Amino acid sequence: MSLLKPFSKLPGLNSANILLVESKEEFQQSLADALVQETSFTVNVRLAKSLPLPMENEESRPRIDLVVFIIDLTSGLSFQSTEASLKCLDPGYFLGKVCFMVINARNAAAPIERLDAVRKLAASLHCPLLFTEDQTPDGVTNATERLLTILKVAAGFVPMATALYLSNLTRSTVSSDIDQPSFD
Amino acid sequence: MDDTTKRFVQRLMKRIPAPMLRATLDKWDRLTREQKKSMDFTQSKWALTEKMLAFSEENELTAKHLTELEMIYDAHSVELIQFKEQFKSHLRELVRHVSIKIKKHTDEAVWIRIAWGDAFTRPNHLKPTYVVHYLHSPYVFVTSLTLKQKPLLSQALVLATRYQAIKDANLSGRKLTAIRDLLMRKYQQVFPTKYPSPLPENNQNPHIEKEQAEPAANRLQMACEAFGSGMLPQLQSAVYKLETKFRDHSNQTMSEREEPFRCVVKFESTNLLESLRHCASSGIASTPVTPLLSCIPQKGRNYFVITDNGPGPSARMRQPQN
Numbered sequence: 170m171s172l173l174k175p176f177s178k179l180p181g182l183n184s185a186n187i188l189l190v191e192s193k194e195e196f197q198q199s200l201a202d203a204l205v206q207e208t209s210f211t212v213n214v215r216l217a218k219s220l221p222l223p224m225e226n227e228e229s230r231p232r233i234d235l236v237v238f239i240i241d242l243t244s245g246l247s248f249q250s251t252e253a254s255l256k257c258l259d260p261g262y263f264l265g266k267v268c269f270m271v272i273n274a275r276n277a278a279a280p281i282e283r284l285d286a287v288r289k290l291a292a293s294l295h296c297p298l299l300f301t302e303d304q305t306p307d308g309v310t311n312a313t314e315r316l317l318t319i320l321k322v323a324a325g326f327v328p329m330a331t332a333l334y335l336s337n338l339t340r341s342t343v344s345s346d347i348d349q350p351s352f353d
Numbered sequence: 354m355d356d357t358t359k360r361f362v363q364r365l366m367k368r369i370p371a372p373m374l375r376a377t378l379d380k381w382d383r384l385t386r387e388q389k390k391s392m393d394f395t396q397s398k399w400a401l402t403e404k405m406l407a408f409s410e411e412n413e414l415t416a417k418h419l420t421e422l423e424m425i426y427d428a429h430s431v432e433l434i435q436f437k438e439q440f441k442s443h444l445r446e447l448v449r450h451v452s453i454k455i456k457k458h459t460d461e462a463v464w465i466r467i468a469w470g471d472a473f474t475r476p477n478h479l480k481p482t483y484v485v486h487y488l489h490s491p492y493v494f495v496t497s498l499t500l501k502q503k504p505l506l507s508q509a510l511v512l513a514t515r516y517q518a519i520k521d522a523n524l525s526g527r528k529l530t531a532i533r534d535l536l537m538r539k540y541q542q543v544f545p546t547k548y549p550s551p552l553p554e555n556n557q558n559p560h561i562e563k564e565q566a567e568p569a570a571n572r573l574q575m576a577c578e579a580f581g582s583g584m585l586p587q588l589q590s591a592v593y594k595l596e597t598k599f600r601d602h603s604n605q606t607m608s609e610r611e612e613p614f615r616c617v618v619k620f621e622s623t624n625l626l627e628s629l630r631h632c633a634s635s636g637i638a639s640t641p642v643t644p645l646l647s648c649i650p651q652k653g654r655n656y657f658v659i660t661d662n663g664p665g666p667s668a669r670m671r672q673p674q675n
Contacts, residue, residue, distance in 0.1 A: 188564075194635070205560045217564040218636070226564055246637075 171221055172259040175266055178232040184211035185324035186231045187316070191239035192250040194218055196272055196303040200239075203313040210326060212317075220254035234324040235332075236262055237316060239270045240287055242279035248287065255294075265332030266323050267296045269341075270312065272303040291341040298341035354409060358416050362409060365419070366402040369426050372457070374401070377426045383418055384408055432488060433457055440465070440513035447505045452476040461488050469502055482506070485529060491516065492536055494529055523654040531586035535626075536653040541583035543574075575640040576633035579647035585626040591655040593618040593645070598661060613661065626650060 173188075187204065189197040194216070201214040213231060222230070236258065241247040251269075258267065269291045273279055291298040299315055302308030319339070323332040369377055375394055378384060384392075388408045392401060409419065437455050444451055450470030457463050465484040468476035482502065485494040493510055507519045526532045534540055563569065599607040599614040607614070622628045629646055632638040638646065649655055 194569075201561045202558065205558050212560060214561045215564055216561065218569070222564045223567075225567075230564075 171224065171227070172257055173220065173222060173233065173236070173262070174259040175233070175261040180232055180234075180325070181211075181213075184213060184231075185234050185320050185326070186213045186215065187320055188215045188217060188233045188236045189239060190217050190220060190236065190251070190254055191241075192218060192247045193241055193244065196239055196241075199303070199309050200312060200316070203309050204316065206313075207317060210321075210324075212320070219250050220257035222257075234266065235316075235320045236267050237270055238267070239272065241273050242271055242283055242287070243273045243276050245283070248283055252290070263294050263296065265334070265336035267294065268299065268316070268319055269296055270299045270301055270316075272301055274300050275302075285343075288341060288343050292343045295336060295340045297336065297339040354406070358409075358419065359406060361416065362405055362419060363402055365423050365426075366398060366405060371398065373426065373430065377422065377429065380425050380429070381422045383412065383414060383421075385412070388412075433463065436463065436486075436488070436513055440509055443512045444505065444509040447509060450474065450476055452478070462486070463488060467506070484510075486510070486514070487533070487537075490537065492522075492533070493519070494532065523656040525655065526588050526590075528587050531588060532653075534586040535588065535650060540581050540585055543577040543582050545578050546574075569634075572636055572640050573634045575642060576630045579633065579642035580626050580630040580650055585624065585630065587623070588625040588649070588655055589621060589623070591620045591625055591649055592657070594656075594658045596658065596660050625655075 189200060191197040197216050201216060204212050204214050215230070215233065238251045238254065239247075240251050269287065271284075271287060274284065288298060297319065299312070301312035301315075303312070319335065321327050322330050322335045325331075366374075371394065375392075378389070378392070388411070392404055394401070408414075440455070441453050444453060444467070448469065449472050452468040452470075454466045455463060456466075463486045465486070467482045467484065468478045469480075469482065470476035480497060482498050483496045484506065486492070495506070498506060511517070511519050522536070524532055524536065526535075595616045595618065596613040599610065601608060620629075626649065629638070629642075629649070633640055633642050633646075645657075645659075648657075
């Protein structure tokens, strides 16, 4: 099985590549449109529904600096697809080059168990977990800014900071009482 | 225009009933668009006749052209009248006390309202049956019909339309226009092609690239082949009645039984075909689309009985009404 590897290709000049993986393929499009607006360096966005990525694009694909998994909490399929896709990533990515982005967390249709499962997943992989709102332009802008911050470090544009260093500061953790029943 | 022609036009305009006037003039197609626009069909016949005379002068229409108009009206009205009389008389033969009202709409649809009574009671106007028949099509749409009334209505229809038999189409929905469009394929169709045209992705930013664009395009093509592209007629539900043997290797007790396992699966949605198409294009339903789903638009039905005997959805038809 072909794993996506973080350092098997050379980086491009003044450009960063980000891969957005979303089972539903909705939010990733508006996020991509906002991400390419960045002016200080070139942002190339790759969109995928799930991993593994098709072999045909192997040659033309640039080095991916950051992989973002977008999980819709109201959809069980979204979470399952993400879990399956994680297996196709080289372990090297989990040193600061993977990030989880959750949408629809405030929706009443999102079961609490799924939120806990996502948090445990992110914590066990030492990755940052971001919660965003996808319906309004403000929400998209907000999500874009936060992703760009991480992307700049992951692509090496910030001196004295590496992705691994940043991930130590931003990775999500779960408190030990996460398995206790909540009070609602 | 000479006097005889003028009188001919006046008499003709008197003959053609107001509701049929626009349709007949459209079929005739000898008036320009501006002239047609300026014909206000709510005015009196006399005013319309004056307009007709003026236009005929303008367009220099001869008597020959005007006789065409008369022919169109005659040919059109004859079948409608025949159908009306036949239907009324046949139904009255079968049911003594029945109140029938027939009205024709401009789009070839004949609406019939039937209030049923029997030998002892007067027609019940609180529970009428509506029947819509499209004159040049073999389709009839019915609402609110009880089992007892069904054979009577069917017989009257078969005799009036001079067909051999009538059978259930197994299609139901809440919007008449939707089921009509589905049956007559009046929505945008997509034909299977080996070489799909390249998608116009000009508006896509060159910095954004889809990894799995090709499989996505294939899924979309197959979904559209099964369900059509563009707006789809609104169906509310699809019902599958399964009478097949239980098939699950992990459950011995159920699989061992001889009799078929009866089960009903119902899909409901505000726009069922739209949701099914989306399921196929987004990958939730596997492509190529299974014939169980694609036969809803293909055969124009949404009630299926599936047994083990035939390949795929072997639909058992109900007894033909005759």
